[in-house]
Amino acid sequence: MRQYETYKCSKCGNEVEVQNVGGGKLTCCGQEMSCITEDLTAVNLMKAFAGESQARNKYDLFADIAQEEGWHAVARHFREAAENEKWHARAEFKAYHKLVDGAETELTLKNLDSAMAGENYEHTTMYPNFAKIAEDEGHKELARLFNAIGKVEVEHEREYKALQDAMREDGFFSDEEEEEIWVCEVCGHIHRGKRAPNACPLCKVGKEYFKRQCLGL
Structure with missing residues (x-):
């Protein structure tokens, strides 16, 4: 038995995560529970990801509070720390998927x-x-x-x-049924038609930067 492993009862489905390792066994419904954790490092990566993600949001909120109170330097430090936590979370998330799925990111x-x-x-x-x-x-x-x-x-x-x-349905950048309003996310150029232009005539970015206004796509 190791800390952070999860044990499950085969009768009621109750799951328990080990917080402190003792000398006994985990039981439920009058029987011994079984360990269902296959890769503890994968579990720890997602725990770390959750912790870093929570810290990032918390520091962003702390920065807002400091800004409102007039402590601008403190707010900047909180925002820098929040960005650091984001990259920690990103590294752990990618490492988890590489370990479990064999690829750093999903489609x-x-x-x-x-x-x-x-x-x-x-x-x-x-x-x-x-x-x-x-x-x-x-x-x-x-x-x-x-x-x-x-x-x-x-x-x-x-x-x-x-x-x-x-x-x-291949309708992300086109709509064969009716004309749509397509908005360039970079410069705001508006195009009307059944499909987004291949490139923005104003700032020259590709069609992937256009969204359908009606659906917010």
Whole structure:
């Protein structure tokens, strides 16, 4: 038994992560639990990724607070640290995928699947459960906060699905049905037509920098 390994009960499905290694065994439902961790280094990489990602957002918030209070030098240091944490997280994320999948990054279509699954879990399971717990404990404002955020995640899932459908149907840069408004993300040039131009006539960037205005693509 090692710290951070996960053990699972074969009867009820309960999972427990080891925090402190003792001399006994983990049991549940009257039987010994089984270790389901196959690669502890992979687990640790994702733990590190989660920690660095959380630190990055926390430092960004700290920077905003320092900026509002007039401590501009402190805000700059927090933002620099946040950028450092982003790159730490990036290195760990790529290392995880190289270890587990044999490649540092996934294809965008697969990443969209992952994003949709995450958003779906948040708005169907996580936030409703959090809201109920908050409500039961008398934290009505926090229950409303969880529910409100959950509704946003519904839209995120829909947006990712629309993006994925556009990629699969080869409709990301064209629409054979009707004319669309295409906006250059670099210079703001607006093009009207069934497909994005191969290059922006104003700043010369390629069509990959154009998005459909109606869908936000």
